[in-house]
Amino acid sequence: xxxxxxxxxxxxxxxxxxxxxxxxxxxxxHRSKEFSKIFSSVNEKLKAVAKTQxxxxxxxxxxxxxxEAAISNTINAGDKVLSLVIGVFGQRFxxxxxxxxxxxxxxKAEMGxxxxxxxxxxxxxxxxxxxxxxxxxxxxxxxxxTANNLKALIPLxxxxxxxxxxxxxxxxxxxxxxxxxxxxxxxxxxxxxGFMVPPGLSFIFVSDKAMAAKAVCKQPxxxxxxxxxxxxxxxxxxxxxxxxxxVIALNVALDMMMAEGIxxxxxxxxxxxxxxRTGIKALNLKLLTEDETASAAITAIYPPKNIAVAxxxxxxxxxxxxxxxxxxxxxxxxxxxxxxxxxVSERDILTGLTALEAVLIKLGHKCDAGAAIKAYQExxxxxxxxxx
Amino acid sequence: xxxxxxxxxxxxxxxxxxxxxxxxxxxxxHRSKEFSKIFSSVNEKLKAVAKTQxxxxxxxxxxxxxxEAAISNTINAGDKVLSLVIGVFGQRFxxxxxxxxxxxxxxKAEMGxxxxxxxxxxxxxxxxxxxxxxxxxxxxxxxxxTANNLKALIPLxxxxxxxxxxxxxxxxxxxxxxxxxxxxxxxxxxxxxGFMVPPGLSFIFVSDKAMAAKAVCKQPxxxxxxxxxxxxxxxxxxxxxxxxxxVIALNVALDMMMAEGIxxxxxxxxxxxxxxRTGIKALNLKLLTEDETASAAITAIYPPKNIAVAxxxxxxxxxxxxxxxxxxxxxxxxxxxxxxxxxVSERDILTGLTALEAVLIKLGHKCDAGAAIKAYQExxxxxxxxxx
Numbered sequence: 224x225x226x227x228x229x230x231x232x233x234x235x236x237x238x239x240x241x242x243x244x245x246x247x248x249x250x251x252x253h254r255s256k257e258f259s260k261i262f263s264s265v266n267e268k269l270k271a272v273a274k275t276q277x278x279x280x281x282x283x284x285x286x287x288x289x290x291e292a293a294i295s296n297t298i299n300a301g302d303k304v305l306s307l308v309i310g311v312f313g314q315r316f317x318x319x320x321x322x323x324x325x326x327x328x329x330x331k332a333e334m335g336x337x338x339x340x341x342x343x344x345x346x347x348x349x350x351x352x353x354x355x356x357x358x359x360x361x362x363x364x365x366x367x368x369t370a371n372n373l374k375a376l377i378p379l380x381x382x383x384x385x386x387x388x389x390x391x392x393x394x395x396x397x398x399x400x401x402x403x404x405x406x407x408x409x410x411x412x413x414x415x416x417g418f419m420v421p422p423g424l425s426f427i428f429v430s431d432k433a434m435a436a437k438a439v440c441k442q443p444x445x446x447x448x449x450x451x452x453x454x455x456x457x458x459x460x461x462x463x464x465x466x467x468x469x470v471i472a473l474n475v476a477l478d479m480m481m482a483e484g485i486x487x488x489x490x491x492x493x494x495x496x497x498x499x500r501t502g503i504k505a506l507n508l509k510l511l512t513e514d515e516t517a518s519a520a521i522t523a524i525y526p527p528k529n530i531a532v533a534x535x536x537x538x539x540x541x542x543x544x545x546x547x548x549x550x551x552x553x554x555x556x557x558x559x560x561x562x563x564x565x566x567v568s569e570r571d572i573l574t575g576l577t578a579l580e581a582v583l584i585k586l587g588h589k590c591d592a593g594a595a596i597k598a599y600q601e602x603x604x605x606x607x608x609x610x611x
Numbered sequence: 612x613x614x615x616x617x618x619x620x621x622x623x624x625x626x627x628x629x630x631x632x633x634x635x636x637x638x639x640x641h642r643s644k645e646f647s648k649i650f651s652s653v654n655e656k657l658k659a660v661a662k663t664q665x666x667x668x669x670x671x672x673x674x675x676x677x678x679e680a681a682i683s684n685t686i687n688a689g690d691k692v693l694s695l696v697i698g699v700f701g702q703r704f705x706x707x708x709x710x711x712x713x714x715x716x717x718x719k720a721e722m723g724x725x726x727x728x729x730x731x732x733x734x735x736x737x738x739x740x741x742x743x744x745x746x747x748x749x750x751x752x753x754x755x756x757t758a759n760n761l762k763a764l765i766p767l768x769x770x771x772x773x774x775x776x777x778x779x780x781x782x783x784x785x786x787x788x789x790x791x792x793x794x795x796x797x798x799x800x801x802x803x804x805g806f807m808v809p810p811g812l813s814f815i816f817v818s819d820k821a822m823a824a825k826a827v828c829k830q831p832x833x834x835x836x837x838x839x840x841x842x843x844x845x846x847x848x849x850x851x852x853x854x855x856x857x858v859i860a861l862n863v864a865l866d867m868m869m870a871e872g873i874x875x876x877x878x879x880x881x882x883x884x885x886x887x888r889t890g891i892k893a894l895n896l897k898l899l900t901e902d903e904t905a906s907a908a909i910t911a912i913y914p915p916k917n918i919a920v921a922x923x924x925x926x927x928x929x930x931x932x933x934x935x936x937x938x939x940x941x942x943x944x945x946x947x948x949x950x951x952x953x954x955v956s957e958r959d960i961l962t963g964l965t966a967l968e969a970v971l972i973k974l975g976h977k978c979d980a981g982a983a984i985k986a987y988q989e990x991x992x993x994x995x996x997x998x999x
Contacts, residue, residue: 226637228637228639230637230638230639234852235638235639235640235641235852235855237637243634243635243637244635247631247632247634247635248614249616249625249626249631250618250623250803250809251616251618251623252620252623252934252936253623253810254936255934283671283672283673283676283810283811284670284671284672284834285671285851285852285854286851287833287834287850287851287852288672288834288851291833291834295831318833319833322831322832322833323831413852415638415852421854421855421856422638422641422671422854422856423671423811423854423856423857443683443711443712443831445675445679445706445707445710446675446679463676464622464675464803465810466809466810466854466857467623468809468810469811546640548642
């Protein structure tokens with residue numbers, strides 16, 4: 224059916240009607256008082272989502288642009304950077320640091336695993352001269368659906384003294400994340416994930432300590448320059464023409480988020496994840512990531528033996544108008560990924576599970592019909608909760 | 612009145628209803644076949660607008676990002692760059708080159724004037740060792756409404772051999788510009804001007820010669836990297852998540868442009884400019900730029916003596932729901948600017964002139980009521996044309 228596709232990919236994610244309709248309004252001037260007022264309100268709400276008093280700079284760019292900004296504003300050639308890599312996006316942070324001349328060290332986990340705090344502790348302890356200037360890490364790794372335990376990892380970095388740079392592109396607005404309590408110096412996120420807005424904006428939250436690193440940073444960089452952004456922020460604007468339509472749409476989405484409540488949103492994502500994982504297990508499928516390290520935004524699933532990822536994705540798309548993602552790089556055609564972040568309800572998850580079951584049975588996988596939905600009823604009984 | 616504002620600023624510009632409604636559609640996945648098909652079609656149409664066979668890379672960023680890309684992909688520290696500056700945006704190109712370590716030379720014209728080809732000729736002739744690697748120039752300078760004569764300037768640069776880098780942010784899709792005939796190596800433009808789409812995308816058209824400069828360029832740069840963009844282009848996609856909604860909206864806008872015809876569009880802009888300028892003169896106002904060097908996209912106007920720019924802009928906004936721009940930097944409060952680019956018809960220009968006349972009379976300026984509209988009738992008689 225035309226116009227019927229439902230995105231269960233890690234982004235873009237579904238967009239609420241009121242946000243779409245905001246996008247369809249005529250743009251206003253970006254140097255107008257009207258825009259400054261909206262921009263200021265968006266900034267305040269973004270800070271509330273990230274639980275921080277730090278400045279936020281909004282870029283008209285995707286998350287990768289903000290990741291580059293994290294490095295290009297703080298790391299000089301020769302500076303030591305430690306990158307914690309649990310997938311494609313953790314590796315991207317490392318690649319960018321390398322490109323800017325960082326003396327790079329990497330701790331890499333097996334795909335589907337999170338970083339073991341002991342490995343980080345050992346690496347930081349070995350840095351007796353405190354040469355590591357920054358540690359980059361991913362909160363929710365989009366390529367594997369694995370989440371790092373920020374509460375275990377970040378205190379180790381804080382004790383060492385390096386800058387803490389977190390890629391929260393698929394986690395912010397989905398998973399518990401208290402920027403200031405954790406002491407995150409640079410937090411990166413994007414519009415097309417938990418924020419329920421199409422791609423095109425990214426956000427970077429910058430601590431005073433990170434701004435101090437900027438002050439001695441010699442990299443060029445103009446479009447993403449924090450000094451330019453900071454100067455414009457004082458006038459409630461951006462240094463270059465922003466995507467005014469997306470900022471206005473984001474304002475609508477943030478109002479929805481404020482109305483639901485940040486803690487309620489993270490609880491909802493956790494619950495959606497648990498329902499999905501329980502259902503998938505009931506269908507005799509194997510998950511890439513253990514429960515303890517599972518992202519609340521994306522779930523990576525192994526196909527049954529003898530059933531190709533391509534066949535599963537095609538059946539989802541053709542029979543159900545549901546789009547699920549393939550694996551990336553080394554996990555290409557080895558897993559498929561279902562996104563459940565942003566504008567997603569329990570109804571959507573049950574729909575996804577129903578479709579998954581039908582797809583699997585059609586393709587010859589052995590499982591009990593109705594098993595996923597039955598498992599959901601068990602969850603309901605245990606939690607004594609009704610669907611929202 | 613609410614929702615009634617009409618933008619007569621140099622960007623964002625008015626957006627057609629069909630483009631706005633395209634923005635209000637649910638996003639699709641950026642790695643889907645559907646998106647690749649649209650992306651490929653958008654690329655072909657962008658190249659048709661720019662009259663080039665060169666590759667075009669689409670950035671999710673504003674024009675400044677693409678200007679940075681022009682420099683960061685080609686200019687090494689120490690390379691000699693000549694920047695032709697006729698306003699704020701020409702200076703921005705120079706600033707970016709400087710930031711990347713260029714050995715910068717500047718030819719600067721008086722505000723409101725274009726670059727004199729003789730000055731460029733002399734500067735290039737003095738470069739007997741052919742050390743100048745690139746010349747940056749602005750086609751239509753947004754801050755002054757002045758256009759450089761590309762047909763006079765570019766052949767001089769071609770004869771010298773330097774890379775030709777043109778900022779066509781406010782000219783492409785408005786003014787005659789044949790990239791390949793002129794031999795432009797790097798052409799930069801953006802979505803929110805002649806392309807009738809909200810801000811958020813920029814375009815860079817890159818010649819083989821520019822790609823050869825990239826091959827020996829040592830600047831870092833990740834998000835705007837041409838190698839990444841070129842590799843993704845082979846798969847009809849972008850290296851990082853693009854603003855899919857804007858690309859889809861741009862596709863609709865480009866179909867409108869193809870239907871009207873590029874040469875017809877440039878003729879329309881020229882005519883709109885001439886009607887506006889004739890009307891403004893009939894109202895006893897002085898223009899910043901001479902007719903011969905007037906941009907077809909923006910017109911900069913001196914306020915009458917004793918009437919403040921702020922008063923004119925306020926009356927436009929409050930009485931007429933029309934937004935006109937102030938001057939920038941050294942021209943702040945010295946001129947006001949009316950944009951007439953993109954989705955603008957003769958009806959809009961007459962509306963703008965009618966409002967301007969009323970604003971001026973209200974603020975005490977002496978002019979004949981109806982003079983601008985009368986002047987329009989004279990144009991009609993001469994041109995034997997009826998409004999489209």
